[in-house]
Amino acid sequence: MAFQYQLLAQQIAQKIYCGELHAEQRLSSLRQFAEQQKISLNTAKSCYELLEAQGLIYVRNKAGYFVQTQQAKAQTAVPLHPDFKSRPREVSNLELQIQIHEASANNRLIHLGSIQLSPNFIPVEALRRSIQRALKHCRPEDFLYNNRQGHPQLREALSAHWAEDGFFIAQDDIYISNGCMPALSVMLQSVSNEGDSIIVPTPNYNGQLQLLALLKRKIIEIPANTDGFDLERLEQVMQNSGAKVCLLTANFQNPLGFCLSNADKEKIAQLAEKYQCYVIEDDIYAECSFSQKRPLPIKYWDQAGYVIYCGSVSKSLSPSYRLGWFCLPQRLKHLHANLILQNDSVNTPLQLGLADLIFSRAYRQHLSELRPKLMAQVEAYRQFISLAFQGVEIRLNQPQGSYALWLQLPEQIDSLAMYYFAQQHSINIVPGQVFGEDSRYNNCIRLNAGHELSTEIQDAIRLLGEWVRGQLSEHKVA
Template sequence: MAFQYQSLAQQLAQKIYCGELTVGQRLCSLRQFAEQQSISLNTAKSCYELLEAQGLIYVKEKSGYFVQSQQDAQHIAVPDHPSFPSRPREVSNLELQIQIHEASANNRLVHLGSIQLSPDFVPVEALRRSIQRALKHCKPEDFLYNNRQGHPTLREALSAHWAEDGFYIAKEDIYISNGCMPALSMMIQSVSHEGDSIIVPTPNYNGQLQLLALLKRKIIEIPANTEGFDLQRLEQAMQKSGAKVCLLTANFQNPLGFCLSNAEKEKIAQLAEKYQCYVIEDDIYAECSFNAKRPLPIKYWDREGYVIYCSSISKSLSPSYRLGWFCLPQRLKHLHAKLILQNVSVNTPLQLGLADLIFSRAYRQHLSELRPKLMAQVEQYRQFISQAFQGVEIRLNQPQGSYALWLQFHEQVDSLALYYHAQKHSINIVPGLIFGEDNRYNNCIRLNAGHQLSDEIRGAIVLLADWVRGELSAEDVA
């Protein structure tokens, strides 16, 4: 668990990033802050010193502490998004989707494509100790074919972990999978058929759209923006389209980074029940919140079993461990036998290692340390992007968690051309047109801010900015 001063610093940092505390604003004195928070003067001092080290506040001798300017990143407009009709349609450009998806995970290129954490953030020693302890204390039957639903110890650990965060899912309802995408795939196939339509907000994670296309499902798009998505349009789609399944991310959606309010999540659960429309909830980014406490999922408000909860550790720990899960509500328990046959057994030592990491508190400690680092790192990216694109009109999201950045240019900029230009220079980005239909996001790109902002990455961002600047200049001349 994070030290108290770290949690308090994280809360103040979030207020600075969100503009609740403005540049130049004077903070209360150390003594006042200590009294307000019922903490010692030393804890208050450690909190302010941490914020000062992160470049968020500064001290004036005999005057106190003040909010530091975050350069120009706070003043960048957020991306705007078009409205469009919601109707069933095929996912287009599947070959291009697959090509870009594969390229984005090419680790030989500069890491601005796939949304993944730097290996520097992986708690290697804690993982090693947990796996060693798990092997030391495992039982003979753990070396035989394992339970396809997942090892009971890991299911128990996950249930306890979530209960500590405020929501409860019984271990009997948890199924361990080889990552989140296999979990989503099984659930989509379990509650829909080929040719059915799935409701999705767009711009939406291109990997999900690619999966739906490969499963021969159509999509019904509803407009999304950096604040969330249109719940009225969601209800209309549930009511009139005939679709009986939604695929939604409520917490730090990829690529926009929004987090829906509790009231909105509760409304979605109510709509699912009212229209008997299953919500498959991909909650893969929830533990990458910039706040000390992770947000609740839609599943928390599910009363009638229409919300299917899916997630993994790929974004909060490491994608290489291939550990995910789906949670089957009682309404769908008749699918148990079928799912057990379909589910591919997951490596038992890794399951036991993750269970130990959770029970030993090392995983929660990792999350406590990761969240403020991610928040500061994402803001560093935003500031540098603002500097690199100086003089160019851009719009940039300000995520509330996770580390996906959505960058919008003037409409004449072709993100696919920028993608190919970047590829020639061994740089990975993801062009916006594959996050929805009708090329409506072709002037946008998505960038990964999960790796530390190295000189190599800075150089890559400058190269992107120079290309965009050149394209706009050429258009002006023409």
């Protein structure tokens, strides 16, 4: 558990990383800072000393504390993304999708592929205490078959948690699932049929595309880039294609990392109502914002009940707990009985443990500590990748949250060949081929920045950089 001076230091560090506090800006004196924060002088001193040790601030003799000039961020250009026609398609590369999914669970590989947090970021002690308290205070009926909609305590906790973040979903509208993908699966099967087309922006999370292929749904792709996706094209497709469902991530989309503006989210909710097209919103990364304030979901602007809100704690807490949710709008309440039959029961002690983690404020404290760490770590990865690929013309996204990195390499590079080379050296990456159709992203890879930038990971990235340089040399000779 972090001490108060550490939490204060993290808050100041985030303001420095975000540019809210700029280089050479003078900070409050120790006495002023202690008074502002209502803390002791010793706590204020410990906070500033920690920031000084991290190289974020420095002290001038008889002048006070100042923000240290930071090393320039990697000025890598953002990836380019092609335009294309939007039409119904079958999802290809299913065998490769499954192979990549299996590799993500192989702990003998260096995990630069699957987007997951380092175990060192998981609040293990807080989780242990919450689960112990939950077991101590549970009722006899909690040991029987549970409510397939989810335990009322967890649904109440989630509703209160989101209300604190600025949007309200009634606990009766929340259904607990075994993670986000089962939630998406249940809702896709409830509002669409085999052979239907689902609107998706691409490049898009390969796991979603794999799910759509397994459910025998087609896709209609709309162009996306590091700023978001084409809302004009989205409206055209909603209006003309006959598709009645789209699957979207508005907050820190995987793999590009963009966060749509509030105006764009409101526009999407309006389009959904206008064309009676359901939006299944996968909001799994929202709590991994680099800002202390969580961005609002599209669901916030949903007035007519066409937005189905889904998520989980897999990216913000741990993928191993398999706790997610989908939220049913009133418009779809007639599906309740079918959903109860389709939705698998979720481990009751874990539900109660997560409810306790939320109600005890330990989960919110975890998020407060996690966000500045993620921002600093993602930037460290970006800096290191730029160095490791020195001499190669690369493009790299700069996400506003989460920890997925999208690396675009020169056109001559085949990322599938790179994937197989990496596998031979026990490195797991994800090639761009599985993020969309027509081989548009053959020279792209997705990398995970959720683990600490260890010596092992640095060596792996260097090896990938050397391989790319070797490939480019061969092309020049040819």
